[in-house]
Amino acid sequence: MNDAAIAVLRRKFQCFFAQQNDYRIFVGVPLVKPTRWDEVFAIEADALAGKDLRTYRVAEVRSWIVTYSGTDEIVDGENLFAPLPDGISTILSSALPVPQFLDADLKFGRAMVEIQFGKSSTHPENPVYYSTSFTNLTKHKIRCNSFGAYRKTMNGFNLFTVTNTLFSNSQFEEWYGIRRGGWIEPGETVCDQSNYGRDCIWVYHCETDSNIKFHTGKRCPKLGFFSRLLEPFRR
Numbered sequence: 504m505n506d507a508a509i510a511v512l513r514r515k516f517q518c519f520f521a522q523q524n525d526y527r528i529f530v531g532v533p534l535v536k537p538t539r540w541d542e543v544f545a546i547e548a549d550a551l552a553g554k555d556l557r558t559y560r561v562a563e564v565r566s567w568i569v570t571y572s573g574t575d576e577i578v579d580g581e582n583l584f585a586p587l588p589d590g591i592s593t594i595l596s597s598a599l600p601v602p603q604f605l606d607a608d609l610k611f612g613r614a615m616v617e618i619q620f621g622k623s624s625t626h627p628e629n630p631v632y633y634s635t636s637f638t639n640l641t642k643h644k645i646r647c648n649s650f651g652a653y654r655k656t657m658n659g660f661n662l663f664t665v666t667n668t669l670f671s672n673s674q675f676e677e678w679y680g681i682r683r684g685g686w687i688e689p690g691e692t693v694c695d696q697s698n699y700g701r702d703c704i705w706v707y708h709c710e711t712d713s714n715i716k717f718h719t720g721k722r723c724p725k726l727g728f729f730s731r732l733l734e735p736f737r738r
Contacts, residue, residue: 509562511628515579516546516561518624519569522696524680526578529588530559531566540568540588571677578697579625595674596666599649602708604660604718609706612719615641618705620724625697633724635705636694637679639687644712646685647675652703653720663703675707686712701725 504512519526528544530551531537543551543559550558568580568591575590577583617638626632639645649669653660662669670678676685679693687693698705706720 504562512564513546513549513561514627515625516551518696519579520546522624522680524677524696525572527570527572527575529568529570529591530564531582531584532559534559534563534565537566537584542588573677574673576674576677594666594670596668597649597671599669599671601651601662601669602649602718604706604708608718609704609720612707612709612717613721615639615645615711615717616707616709616719618707618719618721620698620721623696623698631701632697632699634694634696635698635723636692637687637707638692639689641711642689643715644686644688645709646672646687647707647709648672650675650705650707652700652723653706654703660704660706664700669708698723 516528519528527542528551529540529542532539532541541553541557541559543553545552546561547558549562550560551564552558566580566582566584568583568588569578570576570591571578574595576592576594617640619636619638621634621636623629623632623634637647649671651662651664651669654663655661664670672685676682678695678697681687681693701723702725704720704722706718708716708718710716
């Protein structure tokens, strides 16, 4: 890797270790021609630190995986090979029912939750990715029971996710860095720093601690012309 690529990878590892989400990070070893995975737990200067004082220079890492600690789903990675670490998988599908909702429902929900999109701290060089923050505007605790990307058609809202299913409450907890059963306190903001997916509306099916159920959502930012050309090549 050249110096620029090393700097990008170092910053990415630093960002994942610094976030409040609990991530697991693995590197392929031996570094030159990896055949197995070793978990690392910190970044110290220019090296990743594993168990038993094992260290791996970022500049020499070729294969790596970042996963959520609770669901073991892959968040990011490069040059993956089999077998993956035990229990690690791609994004999990669910059998959750898809609720029915209208524009008016989302408008009502936006008075309860503020959704904002921004630059991804884990992929600042890649415009396909963005951060998604979720702020509780109510005086009650709220939680997201399911969520997903939708596209609006003449017949209503159609689900549009990589799994063709809704994402679950446990996935919301992992991706947005929440514990305590997924409950978001009044005024609290939670954030997914590694969101992606364009030309869609992110919709969240929620409830308050007083058992009021509601839907909220917002259209994600549009890509520019050159970014749209790059989208099929995203990692």
